[in-house]
Amino acid sequence: MKKLIFAFTMLLLPALAQAAGGNVHLDKITTDFNNKESLQRGMATYVNNCLGCHSMKYQRYLKTAEDIGVPPEMMKDYLIFSDQKVGALITNNMPKVDAEGWFGTAPPDLTLETKLKGSDWVYTYLRSFYQDESRPWGVNNAVFKDVGMPNVLGYLQGTQLNHCSADELANNETQIDPLTGVEIGGCYSLVDGTGEQTAEEFDRTIYDLVNFMSYVGAPHTMDSQSMGIKVLIFLFIFFFIAYALKKEYWRDIH
Ligand code: HEC
Numbered sequence: 001m002k003k004l005i006f007a008f009t010m011l012l013l014p015a016l017a018q019a020a021g022g023n024v025h026l027d028k029i030t031t032d033f034n035n036k037e038s039l040q041r042g043m044a045t046y047v048n049n050c051l052g053c054h055s056m057k058y059q060r061y062l063k064t065a066e067d068i069g070v071p072p073e074m075m076k077d078y079l080i081f082s083d084q085k086v087g088a089l090i091t092n093n094m095p096k097v098d099a100e101g102w103f104g105t106a107p108p109d110l111t112l113e114t115k116l117k118g119s120d121w122v123y124t125y126l127r128s129f130y131q132d133e134s135r136p137w138g139v140n141n142a143v144f145k146d147v148g149m150p151n152v153l154g155y156l157q158g159t160q161l162n163h164c165s166a167d168e169l170a171n172n173e174t175q176i177d178p179l180t181g182v183e184i185g186g187c188y189s190l191v192d193g194t195g196e197q198t199a200e201e202f203d204r205t206i207y208d209l210v211n212f213m214s215y216v217g218a219p220h221t222m223d224s225q226s227m228g229i230k231v232l233i234f235l236f237i238f239f240f241i242a243y244a245l246k247k248e249y250w251r252d253i254h
Contacts, residue, residue: 025124026118026120027120027123027124027127029120031214032211033211033214033215033222036068038207038211038212039067039068039211039215040068040069041205041208041212042208042209042210042211042212042213043070043079043212044078044079045209045212047080049152049153050110050152051090052092053094053099053107054092054108054109054110055092055094055110055111056089056109056110056111056216057089057090057091059089059090059111059216060088060089060090061075061076061079061080061084061086061088061089061090062075062087063219064090064216064219065086067215067219067222068215072086090111103148105148107149111217112217114210114214114216114218115218119213119214122213123206123210124142125141125143125144126153127157127202128141128144128160129141129151129154129157129160130142130160131161131162132162136148137150137151138151139151140162153202153205153206154195155195155196156195156196156197156202156205157190157195157202158190158191158193158194159190159191160189160191161189161191
């Protein structure tokens, strides 16, 4: 019995760890891989703004084209900017050593980023750059303190400032990131009219981008969903066959 109680306590541990991680304020999103337009817009944003620095070297253009509903020729014409073939992996030509010199850290490959940090984290991160003249690129990030990445989507979002009123500050305490132990969060406000998009449009752009990145992090989700439906249909039909067979076998006995 003691052993059983111990085993159950151990089972509960991961849940407790999750509860502890709940401190960080992250904006939540619900990904939807059936929304092909969203995935297509997300990929366009990615190849235009991110691929120059961040490869997705475990994913192929062709598989992506099939999954997000883009004909391979269109993928080649509109979404592959290098001379890469449509069957190639999504890579770039950034030399790692140079990149370390430019940014302090080489931009990591992002194929599995949403698996590593979670879609909510990436969604919040991309919307949390704020002005900070003390940093090399003039920006800092509310969920990734002293980040080495420039605010590449600043032209869409506009400038965010992190000075708030005393009241706002009181209600918007910084928190500790359970992964790194550094202070994150705090409050920041958008300067209107400095970006090409409104706040809602920008949230939508980042939603599509993170939806796409989440699909790339779990490219077989679509396959397993369609397989799951087929299996259920098969089981449903097979139930009647099995039932008829059972009746046939038991007829002589009853
Ligand atoms: C000019 C190069 C550059 C571009 C363009 C760029 N990034 Fe980055 N990014 C970096 C660098 C450098 C880092 C590493 C920052 C660090 O560790 O301090 C980084 C870090 C990140 C991280 C955090 C990785 C981690 O887990 O440590 C994410 C997520 C990310 N970038 C997403 C994006 C997305 C999405 C885009 C396109 C909208 C983009 N980046 C465009 C240079 C870039």
